[in-house]
Amino acid sequence: SQSYDASLDGASKKLSSAKNGDQVKAVVEMLVKSTREMRETNKALEDRLSLSKTEISNLQHSLEAIRAESLTDPLTGLGNRKYFDRSIEMAVRTALANGEPLSLMMFDIDHFKSFNDSYGHLTGDQVLRLVAMSLKQTIKGQDITARYGGEEFAVVLPNTALRQALTVADHIRRAVMAKELKKKSTGEILGRVTISVGVSILKPDDDTDSLIERADACLYAAKRNGRNRVICEV
Numbered sequence: 195s196q197s198y199d200a201s202l203d204g205a206s207k208k209l210s211s212a213k214n215g216d217q218v219k220a221v222v223e224m225l226v227k228s229t230r231e232m233r234e235t236n237k238a239l240e241d242r243l244s245l246s247k248t249e250i251s252n253l254q255h256s257l258e259a260i261r262a263e264s265l266t267d268p269l270t271g272l273g274n275r276k277y278f279d280r281s282i283e284m285a286v287r288t289a290l291a292n293g294e295p296l297s298l299m300m301f302d303i304d305h306f307k308s309f310n311d312s313y314g315h316l317t318g319d320q321v322l323r324l325v326a327m328s329l330k331q332t333i334k335g336q337d338i339t340a341r342y343g344g345e346e347f348a349v350v351l352p353n354t355a356l357r358q359a360l361t362v363a364d365h366i367r368r369a370v371m372a373k374e375l376k377k378k379s380t381g382e383i384l385g386r387v388t389i390s391v392g393v394s395i396l397k398p399d400d401d402t403d404s405l406i407e408r409a410d411a412c413l414y415a416a417k418r419n420g421r422n423r424v425i426c427e428v
Contacts, residue, residue: 201228267341269319270326278340278348285338285352286402296396297351297359300409301325301366304388304421306345313384317377321345321387328369332362348409356395356426363391363424371422388422395427 201224208221265277273281282298289296303309303325310318325347329339338350349366351359367389375384392412394405408427416425 195232198228198232201225270322270341272326272329272347273338273340275340275343278338278342278350281338281340282348282350282402282406285350286396286400286405289352289396290398290400294353295355296405297354297356298394298396298405298409299349299351299359299363299366300342300392300406300413301347301349301389302391302413302417303345304390304417309384309387313377317375317384320378321375324373324375324387325370325389328366328373332366332369346413348406356393359393359395360424360426363393367391367422367424390416390421391424392416393424393426 205221205225205228208224209218212218212221265273265280267274285296288294303321306318306321309321322341322345326341329347329349333339333349336352337354338348338352340348342348349362351362354362370389371386373387375387376382377384390413392409392415394409394412396405412425412427416423419425
């Protein structure tokens with residue numbers, strides 16, 4: 195651009211001092227040549243910019259894929275603990291700021307260790323995927339599902355009161371129990387999987403840790419009281 199600008203300035207001066215047609219013609223030919231070079235340079239630049247745009251787009255897609263992968267539990271396809279921690283913090287802040295209800299459900303697979311001990315870790319993985327599939331089929335929209343750790347799962351229900359959360363929790367419990375577990379290698383029926391569930395509701399002076407602690411306490415109360423049940427805070 196600077197070179198072309200200099201050519202224009204030079205041509206302007208030469209035209210001002212031109213004495214005859216040959217000198218004018220020489221100036222015009224020089225301008226035509228400079229313009230052609232400028233056009234070719236612009237075309238090359240456009241091509242490079244187009245290529246750069248494609249590369250940037252590909253990098254953005256790659257970064258999004260890496261980010262999604264870093265927040266996903268590979269076995270179940272649900273959000274992982276990092277995703278849960280980040281999501282519940284945002285959900286709690288939003289609920290408190292807007293004065294909206296928010297419920298938290300913590301799930302634990304009953305007798306999970308015995309599945310692993312009796313049938314092996316592959317069957318244990320199958321149990322985890324079965325529960326995850328039930329969650330995916332039941333939980334929709336803005337609700338947040340995650341594998342909290344081991345055989346424990348968590349669901350955050352924004353804008354959901356305790357009574358509604360209990361209904362959802364029992365629906366999930368029934369959905370899990372309705373599925374028969376089969377051993378893939380032999381087709382042997384291994385029985386049914388059950389879950390215990392604890393439910394807590396966000397309070398005005400709450401923080402994330404206390405909400406989780408109360409849901410966890412309810413979960414272990416459900417396990418102490420016979421498993422395969424939903425217990426909420428009073």
